Structure formats: C-alpha cells, structure tokens
Amino acid sequence: MICGIDEAGRGPVIGPIVVAGVAIEDETPLLKLGLKDSKQLTPSRREFLAKKIRESVSDYEIIIVPAEDIDDMRRTMTMNELEVHIFRRIIEKLKPDICYVDAADVNDVRFGRNILKSLSFKPKIISKHKADSIYPIVSAASILAKTIRDKEVHKIAKELEAKLDIPLGSGYPADPTTKNFLSTWLDRYGNLPPHVRRSWKTARNLLEEKQNRKLDV
Structure with missing residues (x-):
C-alpha cells in the first residue's frame, strides 16, 4: 500500500x-x-x-x-x-x-x-x-x-461577509482586500473575527495598531 x-x-x-x-x-x-x-x-x-x-x-x-x-x-x-x-x-x-x-x-x-x-x-x-x-x-x-x-x-466568507457587506478576499496576509476586511471588522467590532489565526503576524499587527490608536486618543 x-x-x-x-x-x-x-x-x-x-x-x-x-x-x-x-x-x-x-x-x-x-x-x-x-x-x-x-x-x-x-x-x-x-x-x-x-x-x-x-x-x-x-x-x-x-x-x-x-x-x-x-x-x-x-x-x-x-x-x-x-x-x-x-x-x-x-x-x-x-x-x-x-x-x-x-x-x-x-x-x-x-x-x-x-x-x-x-x-x-x-x-x-x-x-x-x-x-x-x-x-x-x-x-x-x-x-x-x-x-x-x-x-x-x-462557508467562512459567507458567514463573515454578512456582517460587514464587504468582500473577505483570498484570506492571504498580503491580499489588500483581506487586510481591509480585517481592519474594518476590528474598527466596527473591537476585535478580530472568528476563523482568524491570531498567531499570524498580520493579525498581531492589526491588534497592535488598534491598541496604539487607543493610546494616542
């Protein structure tokens, strides 16, 4: 075999x-x-x-x-x-x-x-x-x-796009559409959406940027 x-x-x-x-x-x-x-x-x-x-x-x-x-x-x-x-x-x-x-x-x-x-x-x-x-x-x-x-x-795109009404993109870190989706979600809901790999640098950077914006206010 x-x-x-x-x-x-x-x-x-x-x-x-x-x-x-x-x-x-x-x-x-x-x-x-x-x-x-x-x-x-x-x-x-x-x-x-x-x-x-x-x-x-x-x-x-x-x-x-x-x-x-x-x-x-x-x-x-x-x-x-x-x-x-x-x-x-x-x-x-x-x-x-x-x-x-x-x-x-x-x-x-x-x-x-x-x-x-x-x-x-x-x-x-x-x-x-x-x-x-x-x-x-x-x-x-x-x-x-x-x-x-x-x-x-x-299935993930269908679930998440229904909440924002913008495209999720390919899901790859370098995809501007995906980056925009995650950033918009973060601004609206205060956290990253389900199904995101938070251990990825892209996700960590977005969370850090949001935290820094809070500190600057």
Whole structure:
C-alpha cells in the first residue's frame, strides 16, 4: 500500500489548514486521471477530479485544523512541527508501506525523518519539495485537501461577509482586500473575527495598531 499526503492553507491568516492523505494498492487509476498540482487546476476541474479520486483510492483521510486550533498548537510548536504532527496522524490511520509527502521544511530529508519519529510502525517515507507536481499519489491528496479547504473558506466568507457587506478576499496576509476586511471588522467590532489565526503576524499587527490608536486618543 502506498499513500500520498499534502496540505492546503498553510499560509492564509483566515481559515483552517486541511491535510489529506490517500492510499492505494496500485496507482494505475490515478495515472489515468492525469493528475497535476491542485493549484494548476480550475475549481470545477478540482471538484470533478476529487470525486474520481475518492472513487479510485483504497482509503483516504482528511484532517481539518481550524484557526483557533492552529493558534493553540503554535504556542508549543512551529508550523513545520504542526504539519509533522498532522501528517503522522494520517499515516497512523492509513498504515501504508510507502508514503510520499510534500515537504514543508526547507530540508526535505529532515521533514521526512521527523515524520518517521514516534510512528508506531516504520513505513518508507519519501519526502520531497513540490511532491504534488512529481507524484500522482500526492497530487491526489493535494486535490482533496484544496477542494475541502475551498468549501470551508466559502462557508467562512459567507458567514463573515454578512456582517460587514464587504468582500473577505483570498484570506492571504498580503491580499489588500483581506487586510481591509480585517481592519474594518476590528474598527466596527473591537476585535478580530472568528476563523482568524491570531498567531499570524498580520493579525498581531492589526491588534497592535488598534491598541496604539487607543493610546494616542
């Protein structure tokens, strides 16, 4: 049994990280789908392929880590350590012989080695940067993670935009629309909205700016 694991949503200041793992005995059905990195696909194509992937694989596992849980975990671990922890949980569930992972660490070998630590069994871990563009099994995991995160973000946007009637944006820290949304929410309600990763620099800076404005008054 081989498996592939990838995440979606590591960078945004809003919403969850979603980690997906897929397991299969024979990759042939995935090869026939012509999979590629989820970021290179349109949303409708991702949705179509996600359905085909779920039908083709032997097993899959999805873990959604909400923003508040990310903040809690960041108190005691780095983002790389957080991903290692979640990847391990998926490997323990799927029990593959070989596991291909998209490395989050700048040192891909170290990332794989850290995953292998503390596992109750010892599969072969192949850890590579851009594994979602190299291995179809990781492309499949990437597509599942991205489609599920997109749905989660859509629900969050619908919930939050109803309170301000302005667009939320992409949720990424560098997005001016997202920055404007968070700043406007902070001015109106006095705090950051739900689903925001308060441990992110963008969120901390906005809170500090508001506190400084209060002191200047």
